[in-house]
Amino acid sequence: MTDVIFGINLFMLGYFGFINASYLCLLIISYFSIKKYRRQTGHERWRQMIQSPLTPGVSVLAPAFDEAATIEQSVRSLLMLKYPKFEVVVVNDGSQDGTLATLKTAFMLQPVPLDLETRLPSEKVLGIYRSLEHPNLVVLDKYNGGKADALNAGINVSSYPLICSTDADSLIEGEALLKVVRPFMEKPETTVAVGGIVRVANGCEIASGQVTKVGLAGRYLPLIQTVEYLRAFLFGRAGWSALNSLLIISGAFGVFRKDVVVEVGGYRAGSVGEDVELVVRMHRHLLEAGRKYEMQFLPDPVCWTEVPESLAMLGRQRNRWQRGLIESLMLHRKMFFNPKFGTIGMIGVPYFFIFEMFAPVLEIAALVLAIASLALGYIDLAFFGLFMTITVLFGSVLTTGSVLLEEVSFRRHLKTTELLKMIAAGFAENLGYRQLNLWWRASGCLDYLRGKTAWGRMQRRGFGNSLDGQTQDSDRF
Numbered sequence: 001m002t003d004v005i006f007g008i009n010l011f012m013l014g015y016f017g018f019i020n021a022s023y024l025c026l027l028i029i030s031y032f033s034i035k036k037y038r039r040q041t042g043h044e045r046w047r048q049m050i051q052s053p054l055t056p057g058v059s060v061l062a063p064a065f066d067e068a069a070t071i072e073q074s075v076r077s078l079l080m081l082k083y084p085k086f087e088v089v090v091v092n093d094g095s096q097d098g099t100l101a102t103l104k105t106a107f108m109l110q111p112v113p114l115d116l117e118t119r120l121p122s123e124k125v126l127g128i129y130r131s132l133e134h135p136n137l138v139v140l141d142k143y144n145g146g147k148a149d150a151l152n153a154g155i156n157v158s159s160y161p162l163i164c165s166t167d168a169d170s171l172i173e174g175e176a177l178l179k180v181v182r183p184f185m186e187k188p189e190t191t192v193a194v195g196g197i198v199r200v201a202n203g204c205e206i207a208s209g210q211v212t213k214v215g216l217a218g219r220y221l222p223l224i225q226t227v228e229y230l231r232a233f234l235f236g237r238a239g240w241s242a243l244n245s246l247l248i249i250s251g252a253f254g255v256f257r258k259d260v261v262v263e264v265g266g267y268r269a270g271s272v273g274e275d276v277e278l279v280v281r282m283h284r285h286l287l288e289a290g291r292k293y294e295m296q297f298l299p300d301p302v303c304w305t306e307v308p309e310s311l312a313m314l315g316r317q318r319n320r321w322q323r324g325l326i327e328s329l330m331l332h333r334k335m336f337f338n339p340k341f342g343t344i345g346m347i348g349v350p351y352f353f354i355f356e357m358f359a360p361v362l363e364i365a366a367l368v369l370a371i372a373s374l375a376l377g378y379i380d381l382a383f384f385g386l387f388m389t390i391t392v393l394f395g396s397v398l399t400t401g402s403v404l405l406e407e408v409s410f411r412r413h414l415k416t417t418e419l420l421k422m423i424a425a426g427f428a429e430n431l432g433y434r435q436l437n438l439w440w441r442a443s444g445c446l447d448y449l450r451g452k453t454a455w456g457r458m459q460r461r462g463f464g465n466s467l468d469g470q471t472q473d474s475d476r477f
Helices: 002-040 045-050 071-079 099-107 147-157 176-186 220-242 258-263 274-288 311-331 339-357 359-376 381-409 416-450
Strands: 058-064 086-093 109-112 125-131 137-142 162-166 170-172 191-200 205-207 210-213 253-257 294-305 456-460 472-476
Touching: 002 220, 002 294, 002 339, 002 359, 002 381, 058 071, 058 147, 058 176, 071 086, 071 099, 071 170, 086 099, 086 147, 099 109, 099 125, 099 137, 137 147, 147 162, 147 258, 147 274, 162 176, 162 258, 176 191, 176 253, 176 294, 191 220, 191 274, 220 294, 220 311, 220 381, 220 416, 253 258, 253 274, 258 274, 274 294, 274 311, 274 339, 311 339, 311 416, 339 359, 359 381, 359 416, 381 416
Parallel strands: 058 086, 058 162, 086 137, 191 294
Antiparallel strands: 109 125, 125 137, 162 253, 170 294, 191 253, 205 210, 456 472
């Protein structure tokens, strides 16, 4: 019995050791990838090129469900994008909090004839509006159908060959669209999707829909999420992008070739992870067709988003993210260890299956088992210390590496005190937050098995408002 329990503990140690070793490899790959990116974009030639009359037009799609607290600033931010030819398509997805009324008042909207080319199915459209002040602003009003359905409706009304998906509670930096479209200009035949980085707006100074000063939140939860987002994007997605195995392009900021999105059937209605599922389905479709293509993550184009400041809201979000990941992987499980799908099938999909889908449940079980084994004498203190070092401390080192990578590459936080605060947050993350996050993700696994598809209620306080200011709830199905 002792040997069996020790063997299980040893297996768990090896499992999490492999995960952390792979994270370290991704961090190293990301460093060289970002260094190469900085060399390529360290001059102004690409900006002049992308501002030419031949630059492809972009339709920026912003689904909105009960976003009255942030919608005006978000739309104004989108309208100020520095890009030669774009439109903003806001899709009011059956809001009940006055989102549409806010838009009508703020942007002088007037109804226009309902004339849609139905490329993709969606819930019934009730009306289309254009702004008297901003000719490139279109607002679509429709019955509620969820985010994926709203994006499909936005694609139907969009005018340009590239679509940019974003959230109505996010702020895209002025030059971010210029930067994220660059691969479409350099390789127009093969580039099908490009994602930018999403950063935490909590704690930043925001005026007129723009982040005027980068800062850190004073509250524990948004501060922890600041370093968490850096880790996820800078060595997670940058590393997978360099390996040509990028499975996730954030729904908050991604640009796609519209014809390819329509070709694969658009966003999957009813999905809780519509962004992940679309990207995986595009990989699958293009590989099955034998077509050469590229999907990239760029670390410089920034979209700022408001993150949850309460445990309840954050828990619902992470539960949904985990359900969305499982849903996408299970729908496309045919790709698992299938050489027909190249590096995606042999590396990307298997990695996410084995080390992202199951990791929350296994890590909780491993932690409970290790503590119980130590208490009952099946393992000694040295083994337990090694286990905690690999599963907890090494994660802090990787987070610190991500923070340093960001500072070396882009230097957004100019104060040394902010850098030190983020490093400290990377270590503090493992003292309670990491365990809670594991529980939320494990709950997501169980909810997936139960067939739960609800998005859950999310509360926003609005950019620039105090925590006790205007709030809103949203619930997508």
